[in-house]
Amino acid sequence: MTDRPASWRFPTMKQIQKLANAPVAGKNTSPVPAVGPADDLPAAYWAALLGDERADAARAEKPIQARKLSEIGRHVLRVSCSRCERIVEIQKVDALRLYGPDAVWRDVGQRLLDNTCQQRTGRHEEDGCWPAFE
Template sequence: MTDRPASWRFPTMKQIQKLANTLAVGKNTPSTPAVGPADDLPAAYWASLLGEARADAVRAEKPIQAHKLSEISRHVLRVTCSRCERIVEIQKADATRFYGAGAIWREVGQRLLNNTCTERTGLHEEDGCWPSFE
């Protein structure tokens, strides 16, 4: 342990002034002002975001339950109830025959689960199965 006071760790006034003179405040700032929360984002930002190859893939990709039956490439469709853990499978050809090619898979899956539901409580909010599409 030394007898030095804690002040030896801090710069002196002379060192502070020298540091202030060498660091030119404002020289390293960008020529364009920073964007604030209320400002519009620059066009270059949007161009770089939308120009990415991944952006097209993310935009074009929608969940399977949002597809029409005619758009799904799988042969066997499966829906699981998150509540009672039942699994209902149907072939795409059968689902198309029963519900039509333009039917949305989310609605078809919900109907399939509700037709054989065992969790009837009588309350509208809680009644029926909770579909999980695979």
């Protein structure tokens, strides 16, 4: 322990005045207030966002589980169960032969998991596997 009083930790009046007169960071910002969460975004923001070519590509791209089997470019299709961690793979050629080219991968994957499901409880809400498409 020291014998110094606690006042040595506080700035002196001269230091306080120096801090008050010092230039503040961000003082040269524009007088326009920032946009808050409840405010509408400017029209220029939306025009730039929607005019970006990546916006069209992302909008046109469907997730793999929503695609038809004929639209998927992979040779091996894999679906796993989030509940029992089981993985089922099927070649695209076999899936096309069994389910047809217009079948949606979500339905095919669910059917593949349900055909070999180990988690049968008898309750509709809890029964079956929970597919995770890869």
